[in-house]
Amino acid sequence: MPEFTADFRAQLLDLFKWRRDVRQFKRDPLPQGTFERLVSIASLAPSVGLSEPWRFVLVESDACRVAVRECFNACNKDALGGYSGERAALYAQLKLEGLSDAPCQFALFVEPATAQGHGLGRQTMPVTIEYSAVAAVTVLWLAARAEGIGVGWVSILDPAEVAGILDVPPGWTMIGYFCLGYPSAESPSPTLETEGWEYRSDSSASIIRR
Protein backbone atom coordinates (compact mmCIF):
# COMPACT_ATOMS: atom_id res chain seq x y z
CA MET A 1 0.00 0.00 0.00
CA PRO A 2 1.59 3.34 -1.01
CA GLU A 3 2.41 5.95 1.62
CA PHE A 4 2.00 9.41 0.21
CA THR A 5 4.49 11.85 1.71
CA ALA A 6 3.96 15.45 2.79
CA ASP A 7 6.13 16.43 -0.17
CA PHE A 8 3.87 14.54 -2.58
CA ARG A 9 0.78 16.12 -1.05
CA ALA A 10 2.28 19.59 -1.46
CA GLN A 11 2.92 18.90 -5.14
CA LEU A 12 -0.58 17.46 -5.50
CA LEU A 13 -1.98 20.69 -4.11
CA ASP A 14 0.09 22.57 -6.70
CA LEU A 15 -1.38 20.34 -9.38
CA PHE A 16 -4.92 21.14 -8.23
CA LYS A 17 -4.08 24.86 -8.28
CA TRP A 18 -2.44 24.82 -11.70
CA ARG A 19 -5.09 22.62 -13.32
CA ARG A 20 -6.71 25.43 -15.20
CA ASP A 21 -9.30 25.60 -17.93
CA VAL A 22 -7.13 26.37 -20.96
CA ARG A 23 -8.42 28.34 -23.93
CA GLN A 24 -5.14 29.43 -25.53
CA PHE A 25 -3.13 26.63 -27.04
CA LYS A 26 0.07 26.27 -29.02
CA ARG A 27 -0.50 24.26 -32.17
CA ASP A 28 2.30 21.74 -31.45
CA PRO A 29 0.94 18.21 -31.59
CA LEU A 30 0.92 15.97 -28.54
CA PRO A 31 3.36 13.04 -28.53
CA GLN A 32 2.03 9.94 -30.29
CA GLY A 33 -0.16 7.84 -27.99
CA THR A 34 -0.80 10.61 -25.44
CA PHE A 35 -4.56 10.60 -25.85
CA GLU A 36 -4.87 6.83 -25.50
CA ARG A 37 -2.64 6.86 -22.42
CA LEU A 38 -4.66 9.66 -20.81
CA VAL A 39 -7.87 7.72 -21.47
CA SER A 40 -6.39 4.65 -19.79
CA ILE A 41 -5.58 6.77 -16.72
CA ALA A 42 -9.03 8.39 -16.77
CA SER A 43 -10.52 4.91 -16.73
CA LEU A 44 -9.16 4.44 -13.20
CA ALA A 45 -11.87 6.88 -12.05
CA PRO A 46 -14.77 5.69 -9.92
CA SER A 47 -17.89 4.68 -11.84
CA VAL A 48 -21.31 3.74 -10.56
CA GLY A 49 -21.54 -0.05 -10.30
CA LEU A 50 -18.18 -0.28 -12.13
CA SER A 51 -20.20 0.58 -15.24
CA GLU A 52 -17.35 2.57 -16.87
CA PRO A 53 -19.96 4.30 -19.06
CA TRP A 54 -17.54 6.85 -20.58
CA ARG A 55 -17.14 6.94 -24.36
CA PHE A 56 -14.34 9.09 -25.77
CA VAL A 57 -14.88 10.38 -29.30
CA LEU A 58 -11.56 11.58 -30.69
CA VAL A 59 -12.32 14.28 -33.24
CA GLU A 60 -9.67 14.39 -35.95
CA SER A 61 -11.42 15.24 -39.23
CA ASP A 62 -11.49 18.83 -40.42
CA ALA A 63 -15.16 18.48 -41.35
CA CYS A 64 -16.17 17.56 -37.81
CA ARG A 65 -13.95 20.20 -36.23
CA VAL A 66 -15.34 22.94 -38.47
CA ALA A 67 -18.92 21.88 -37.74
CA VAL A 68 -18.28 21.86 -33.97
CA ARG A 69 -16.75 25.34 -34.23
CA GLU A 70 -19.80 26.60 -36.11
CA CYS A 71 -22.04 25.08 -33.45
CA PHE A 72 -20.04 26.88 -30.76
CA ASN A 73 -20.24 30.18 -32.66
CA ALA A 74 -24.03 29.95 -32.94
CA CYS A 75 -24.52 28.96 -29.28
CA ASN A 76 -22.11 31.63 -28.11
CA LYS A 77 -23.95 34.29 -30.13
CA ASP A 78 -27.20 33.23 -28.45
CA ALA A 79 -25.52 33.34 -25.04
CA LEU A 80 -24.17 36.84 -25.70
CA GLY A 81 -27.74 37.91 -26.53
CA GLY A 82 -28.72 37.06 -22.96
CA TYR A 83 -26.50 39.80 -21.50
CA SER A 84 -26.76 43.55 -21.82
CA GLY A 85 -24.71 46.67 -21.13
CA GLU A 86 -21.25 46.30 -19.63
CA ARG A 87 -21.77 42.60 -18.91
CA ALA A 88 -22.44 41.99 -22.61
CA ALA A 89 -19.36 43.99 -23.59
CA LEU A 90 -17.25 41.97 -21.15
CA TYR A 91 -18.74 38.67 -22.38
CA ALA A 92 -17.95 39.57 -25.99
CA GLN A 93 -14.28 40.03 -25.07
CA LEU A 94 -13.87 36.63 -23.40
CA LYS A 95 -12.10 33.86 -25.26
CA LEU A 96 -14.08 30.80 -24.19
CA GLU A 97 -12.57 28.01 -26.29
CA GLY A 98 -9.45 26.91 -28.07
CA LEU A 99 -11.17 25.09 -30.92
CA SER A 100 -9.09 26.70 -33.67
CA ASP A 101 -5.71 25.80 -32.21
CA ALA A 102 -5.92 22.80 -29.87
CA PRO A 103 -4.14 19.92 -31.61
CA CYS A 104 -6.19 17.22 -29.83
CA GLN A 105 -9.96 17.39 -29.37
CA PHE A 106 -12.47 14.91 -28.10
CA ALA A 107 -16.10 14.78 -27.13
CA LEU A 108 -17.05 12.83 -24.05
CA PHE A 109 -20.29 10.86 -24.06
CA VAL A 110 -21.87 8.23 -21.85
CA GLU A 111 -23.82 5.16 -22.85
CA PRO A 112 -26.65 5.18 -20.29
CA ALA A 113 -27.98 1.82 -21.49
CA THR A 114 -24.71 -0.02 -20.89
CA ALA A 115 -25.18 -3.47 -19.38
CA GLN A 116 -21.84 -3.17 -17.60
CA GLY A 117 -22.43 -2.80 -13.87
CA HIS A 118 -25.82 -4.54 -14.05
CA GLY A 119 -27.53 -1.30 -13.03
CA LEU A 120 -25.99 -1.33 -9.56
CA GLY A 121 -26.17 1.96 -7.70
CA ARG A 122 -28.22 3.87 -10.22
CA GLN A 123 -31.84 2.91 -9.69
CA THR A 124 -32.70 6.00 -7.66
CA MET A 125 -30.12 8.31 -9.28
CA PRO A 126 -29.68 7.38 -12.96
CA VAL A 127 -27.66 10.56 -13.53
CA THR A 128 -24.76 8.90 -11.68
CA ILE A 129 -23.88 7.42 -15.08
CA GLU A 130 -23.10 10.96 -16.25
CA TYR A 131 -21.33 11.79 -12.98
CA SER A 132 -19.01 8.82 -13.53
CA ALA A 133 -17.84 10.28 -16.83
CA VAL A 134 -17.23 13.65 -15.18
CA ALA A 135 -15.05 11.95 -12.58
CA ALA A 136 -13.09 10.30 -15.39
CA VAL A 137 -12.48 13.54 -17.25
CA THR A 138 -11.43 15.24 -14.00
CA VAL A 139 -8.79 12.54 -13.56
CA LEU A 140 -7.71 12.96 -17.20
CA TRP A 141 -7.42 16.72 -16.69
CA LEU A 142 -5.11 16.30 -13.68
CA ALA A 143 -3.00 13.62 -15.37
CA ALA A 144 -2.65 15.83 -18.45
CA ARG A 145 -1.59 18.87 -16.44
CA ALA A 146 1.05 16.82 -14.63
CA GLU A 147 2.59 16.34 -18.11
CA GLY A 148 2.30 20.05 -18.94
CA ILE A 149 -0.73 19.49 -21.18
CA GLY A 150 -3.69 21.84 -20.80
CA VAL A 151 -7.34 20.89 -21.09
CA GLY A 152 -10.27 23.18 -21.87
CA TRP A 153 -13.90 22.17 -21.34
CA VAL A 154 -16.27 23.60 -23.96
CA SER A 155 -19.89 23.53 -22.80
CA ILE A 156 -21.29 26.27 -25.06
CA LEU A 157 -22.54 23.73 -27.59
CA ASP A 158 -25.85 22.13 -28.50
CA PRO A 159 -25.29 18.54 -27.35
CA ALA A 160 -27.84 17.06 -29.78
CA GLU A 161 -26.21 18.87 -32.67
CA VAL A 162 -22.72 17.68 -31.69
CA ALA A 163 -24.03 14.12 -31.37
CA GLY A 164 -25.30 14.47 -34.93
CA ILE A 165 -22.04 15.94 -36.25
CA LEU A 166 -20.08 13.08 -34.69
CA ASP A 167 -22.65 10.46 -35.66
CA VAL A 168 -22.51 8.69 -32.31
CA PRO A 169 -24.78 5.71 -31.55
CA PRO A 170 -28.36 6.63 -30.61
CA GLY A 171 -28.96 7.10 -26.90
CA TRP A 172 -25.52 8.37 -26.02
CA THR A 173 -25.49 11.51 -23.84
CA MET A 174 -22.88 14.22 -24.36
CA ILE A 175 -20.99 15.34 -21.25
CA GLY A 176 -18.70 17.90 -22.87
CA TYR A 177 -16.24 18.72 -25.63
CA PHE A 178 -12.58 19.00 -24.72
CA CYS A 179 -9.52 20.70 -26.20
CA LEU A 180 -6.05 19.40 -25.34
CA GLY A 181 -2.65 20.86 -26.08
CA TYR A 182 0.24 22.80 -24.67
CA PRO A 183 -0.99 26.09 -23.15
CA SER A 184 0.45 29.27 -24.65
CA ALA A 185 0.49 30.86 -21.19
CA GLU A 186 -0.10 29.54 -17.69
CA SER A 187 -1.36 30.92 -14.42
CA PRO A 188 -2.88 29.47 -11.27
CA SER A 189 -5.68 32.05 -11.44
CA PRO A 190 -8.92 31.31 -13.29
CA THR A 191 -9.12 33.34 -16.52
CA LEU A 192 -12.63 34.47 -15.60
CA GLU A 193 -11.13 36.03 -12.48
CA THR A 194 -8.27 37.82 -14.26
CA GLU A 195 -10.77 39.06 -16.86
CA GLY A 196 -13.07 40.43 -14.16
CA TRP A 197 -16.05 38.21 -14.94
CA GLU A 198 -16.33 36.41 -11.59
CA TYR A 199 -14.35 35.76 -8.41
CA ARG A 200 -13.74 32.75 -6.21
CA SER A 201 -15.75 32.55 -2.99
CA ASP A 202 -14.44 31.62 0.43
CA SER A 203 -14.88 27.85 0.54
CA SER A 204 -16.11 27.89 4.13
CA ALA A 205 -19.27 29.61 2.85
CA SER A 206 -20.14 26.42 0.96
CA ILE A 207 -20.47 24.35 4.16
CA ILE A 208 -23.62 23.94 6.24
CA ARG A 209 -24.08 21.60 9.21
CA ARG A 210 -26.93 19.33 10.18
Place this chain on the structure above:
Amino acid sequence: MPEFTADFRAQLLDLFKWRRDVRQFKRDPLPQGTFERLVSIASLAPSVGLSEPWRFVLVESDACRVAVRECFNACNKDALGGYSGERAALYAQLKLEGLSDAPCQFALFVEPATAQGHGLGRQTMPVTIEYSAVAAVTVLWLAARAEGIGVGWVSILDPAEVAGILDVPPGWTMIGYFCLGYPSAESPSPTLETEGWEYRSDSSASIIRR
Protein backbone atom coordinates in the same frame (compact mmCIF):
# COMPACT_ATOMS: atom_id res chain seq x y z
CA MET B 1 5.13 27.49 -12.87
CA PRO B 2 5.62 24.05 -11.28
CA GLU B 3 7.43 21.30 -13.16
CA PHE B 4 6.00 17.93 -12.27
CA THR B 5 8.64 15.22 -12.33
CA ALA B 6 8.39 11.66 -13.61
CA ASP B 7 8.60 10.55 -9.99
CA PHE B 8 5.61 12.73 -9.05
CA ARG B 9 3.63 11.43 -12.02
CA ALA B 10 4.33 7.84 -10.99
CA GLN B 11 3.02 8.56 -7.50
CA LEU B 12 0.01 10.37 -8.98
CA LEU B 13 -0.77 7.24 -10.99
CA ASP B 14 -0.55 5.24 -7.76
CA LEU B 15 -2.99 7.68 -6.17
CA PHE B 16 -5.47 7.21 -9.04
CA LYS B 17 -5.13 3.43 -8.66
CA TRP B 18 -5.54 3.39 -4.88
CA ARG B 19 -8.40 5.90 -4.81
CA ARG B 20 -11.01 3.32 -4.14
CA ASP B 21 -14.68 3.50 -3.16
CA VAL B 22 -14.50 2.60 0.52
CA ARG B 23 -17.36 0.86 2.34
CA GLN B 24 -15.52 -0.52 5.37
CA PHE B 25 -14.33 2.10 7.80
CA LYS B 26 -12.62 2.20 11.17
CA ARG B 27 -14.54 4.36 13.62
CA ASP B 28 -11.53 6.54 14.52
CA PRO B 29 -12.40 10.20 14.04
CA LEU B 30 -10.59 12.35 11.49
CA PRO B 31 -8.22 15.02 12.82
CA GLN B 32 -9.95 18.29 13.71
CA GLY B 33 -10.38 20.54 10.67
CA THR B 34 -9.88 17.77 8.10
CA PHE B 35 -13.29 18.17 6.48
CA GLU B 36 -12.98 21.94 6.13
CA ARG B 37 -9.50 21.59 4.65
CA LEU B 38 -10.64 18.97 2.15
CA VAL B 39 -13.52 21.23 1.11
CA SER B 40 -11.08 24.09 0.53
CA ILE B 41 -9.00 21.81 -1.72
CA ALA B 42 -12.12 20.55 -3.51
CA SER B 43 -13.01 24.16 -4.23
CA LEU B 44 -9.97 24.38 -6.52
CA ALA B 45 -11.90 22.21 -8.98
CA PRO B 46 -13.13 23.62 -12.27
CA SER B 47 -16.67 24.98 -12.24
CA VAL B 48 -18.80 26.24 -15.08
CA GLY B 49 -18.47 30.02 -15.34
CA LEU B 50 -16.57 29.95 -12.01
CA SER B 51 -19.98 29.40 -10.43
CA GLU B 52 -18.62 27.18 -7.61
CA PRO B 53 -22.15 25.77 -7.15
CA TRP B 54 -21.16 23.04 -4.67
CA ARG B 55 -22.80 23.02 -1.24
CA PHE B 56 -21.39 20.64 1.36
CA VAL B 57 -23.81 19.52 4.05
CA LEU B 58 -21.84 18.03 6.92
CA VAL B 59 -24.09 15.50 8.64
CA GLU B 60 -23.27 15.20 12.33
CA SER B 61 -26.54 14.62 14.19
CA ASP B 62 -27.59 11.09 15.04
CA ALA B 63 -31.15 11.83 13.95
CA CYS B 64 -30.06 12.77 10.43
CA ARG B 65 -27.64 9.85 10.17
CA VAL B 66 -30.25 7.33 11.26
CA ALA B 67 -32.79 8.74 8.81
CA VAL B 68 -30.30 8.58 5.93
CA ARG B 69 -29.48 4.98 6.85
CA GLU B 70 -33.17 4.08 6.82
CA CYS B 71 -33.52 5.74 3.44
CA PHE B 72 -30.60 3.66 2.15
CA ASN B 73 -32.11 0.46 3.54
CA ALA B 74 -35.44 1.09 1.82
CA CYS B 75 -33.83 2.01 -1.52
CA ASN B 76 -31.46 -0.93 -1.35
CA LYS B 77 -34.32 -3.34 -0.66
CA ASP B 78 -36.09 -1.98 -3.76
CA ALA B 79 -32.90 -2.37 -5.80
CA LEU B 80 -32.48 -5.97 -4.63
CA GLY B 81 -36.02 -6.65 -5.81
CA GLY B 82 -34.91 -5.80 -9.34
CA TYR B 83 -32.55 -8.79 -9.50
CA SER B 84 -33.31 -12.49 -9.46
CA GLY B 85 -31.53 -15.81 -9.08
CA GLU B 86 -27.77 -15.85 -8.56
CA ARG B 87 -27.46 -12.14 -9.33
CA ALA B 88 -29.91 -11.34 -6.50
CA ALA B 89 -28.01 -13.61 -4.11
CA LEU B 90 -24.75 -11.89 -5.04
CA TYR B 91 -26.32 -8.43 -4.67
CA ALA B 92 -27.62 -9.30 -1.21
CA GLN B 93 -24.07 -10.15 -0.09
CA LEU B 94 -22.52 -6.86 -1.20
CA LYS B 95 -21.72 -4.23 1.39
CA LEU B 96 -22.52 -1.03 -0.47
CA GLU B 97 -22.06 1.65 2.18
CA GLY B 98 -20.24 2.49 5.38
CA LEU B 99 -23.02 4.57 6.96
CA SER B 100 -22.84 2.83 10.34
CA ASP B 101 -19.12 3.34 10.89
CA ALA B 102 -17.78 6.29 8.87
CA PRO B 103 -16.88 9.04 11.35
CA CYS B 104 -17.42 11.86 8.85
CA GLN B 105 -20.38 12.05 6.48
CA PHE B 106 -21.59 14.75 4.15
CA ALA B 107 -24.15 15.21 1.44
CA LEU B 108 -23.16 17.15 -1.64
CA PHE B 109 -25.70 19.43 -3.26
CA VAL B 110 -25.63 22.15 -5.89
CA GLU B 111 -27.48 25.41 -5.96
CA PRO B 112 -28.55 25.63 -9.63
CA ALA B 113 -29.97 29.14 -9.21
CA THR B 114 -26.71 30.61 -7.96
CA ALA B 115 -25.96 34.03 -9.40
CA GLN B 116 -22.24 33.36 -9.18
CA GLY B 117 -20.82 32.95 -12.67
CA HIS B 118 -23.61 35.02 -14.23
CA GLY B 119 -24.85 31.94 -16.08
CA LEU B 120 -21.74 31.72 -18.23
CA GLY B 121 -21.23 28.41 -20.02
CA ARG B 122 -24.48 26.79 -19.00
CA GLN B 123 -27.18 28.09 -21.32
CA THR B 124 -27.16 25.05 -23.57
CA MET B 125 -26.05 22.53 -20.91
CA PRO B 126 -27.51 23.52 -17.51
CA VAL B 127 -26.41 20.16 -16.07
CA THR B 128 -22.81 21.48 -16.09
CA ILE B 129 -23.70 22.95 -12.69
CA GLU B 130 -24.00 19.38 -11.39
CA TYR B 131 -20.89 18.29 -13.27
CA SER B 132 -18.92 21.03 -11.51
CA ALA B 133 -19.79 19.56 -8.13
CA VAL B 134 -18.76 16.10 -9.31
CA ALA B 135 -15.37 17.49 -10.34
CA ALA B 136 -15.03 19.02 -6.87
CA VAL B 137 -15.80 15.78 -5.06
CA THR B 138 -13.39 13.90 -7.34
CA VAL B 139 -10.65 16.30 -6.26
CA LEU B 140 -11.68 15.89 -2.61
CA TRP B 141 -11.56 12.11 -3.00
CA LEU B 142 -7.99 12.20 -4.32
CA ALA B 143 -6.80 14.70 -1.71
CA ALA B 144 -8.33 12.55 1.04
CA ARG B 145 -6.70 9.35 -0.22
CA ALA B 146 -3.31 11.09 -0.31
CA GLU B 147 -3.79 11.52 3.45
CA GLY B 148 -4.82 7.88 3.93
CA ILE B 149 -8.51 8.81 4.24
CA GLY B 150 -11.05 6.76 2.32
CA VAL B 151 -14.20 8.07 0.69
CA GLY B 152 -17.32 6.11 -0.23
CA TRP B 153 -20.01 7.47 -2.56
CA VAL B 154 -23.52 6.36 -1.60
CA SER B 155 -25.99 6.76 -4.48
CA ILE B 156 -28.62 4.24 -3.35
CA LEU B 157 -30.76 6.96 -1.80
CA ASP B 158 -33.87 8.91 -2.70
CA PRO B 159 -32.45 12.40 -3.29
CA ALA B 160 -35.71 14.19 -2.50
CA GLU B 161 -36.02 12.30 0.78
CA VAL B 162 -32.43 13.12 1.78
CA ALA B 163 -33.02 16.78 0.94
CA GLY B 164 -36.00 16.66 3.30
CA ILE B 165 -34.06 14.91 6.07
CA LEU B 166 -31.30 17.51 5.85
CA ASP B 167 -33.73 20.40 5.41
CA VAL B 168 -31.69 22.06 2.68
CA PRO B 169 -32.90 25.21 0.93
CA PRO B 170 -35.53 24.63 -1.79
CA GLY B 171 -34.15 24.14 -5.27
CA TRP B 172 -30.90 22.50 -4.24
CA THR B 173 -30.05 19.32 -6.17
CA MET B 174 -28.39 16.37 -4.45
CA ILE B 175 -25.29 14.96 -6.14
CA GLY B 176 -24.46 12.24 -3.64
CA TYR B 177 -23.89 11.26 -0.03
CA PHE B 178 -20.34 10.58 1.10
CA CYS B 179 -18.69 8.63 3.91
CA LEU B 180 -15.18 9.55 5.02
CA GLY B 181 -12.83 7.79 7.39
CA TYR B 182 -9.85 5.50 7.64
CA PRO B 183 -10.42 2.31 5.62
CA SER B 184 -10.31 -0.95 7.56
CA ALA B 185 -8.64 -2.63 4.57
CA GLU B 186 -7.17 -1.36 1.33
CA SER B 187 -6.66 -2.71 -2.16
CA PRO B 188 -6.16 -1.18 -5.61
CA SER B 189 -8.88 -3.49 -6.99
CA PRO B 190 -12.52 -2.37 -7.07
CA THR B 191 -14.57 -4.28 -4.50
CA LEU B 192 -17.18 -5.05 -7.15
CA GLU B 193 -14.44 -6.86 -9.07
CA THR B 194 -13.13 -8.88 -6.11
CA GLU B 195 -16.73 -9.79 -5.23
CA GLY B 196 -17.40 -10.99 -8.77
CA TRP B 197 -20.11 -8.45 -9.61
CA GLU B 198 -18.42 -6.74 -12.54
CA TYR B 199 -15.01 -6.38 -14.22
CA ARG B 200 -13.04 -3.53 -15.70
CA SER B 201 -13.04 -3.19 -19.47
CA ASP B 202 -10.05 -2.50 -21.69
CA SER B 203 -10.00 1.30 -21.88
CA SER B 204 -9.15 1.28 -25.59
CA ALA B 205 -12.67 -0.07 -26.21
CA SER B 206 -14.09 3.23 -24.95
CA ILE B 207 -12.48 5.23 -27.79
CA ILE B 208 -14.01 5.91 -31.20
CA ARG B 209 -12.62 8.21 -33.91
CA ARG B 210 -14.30 10.72 -36.16
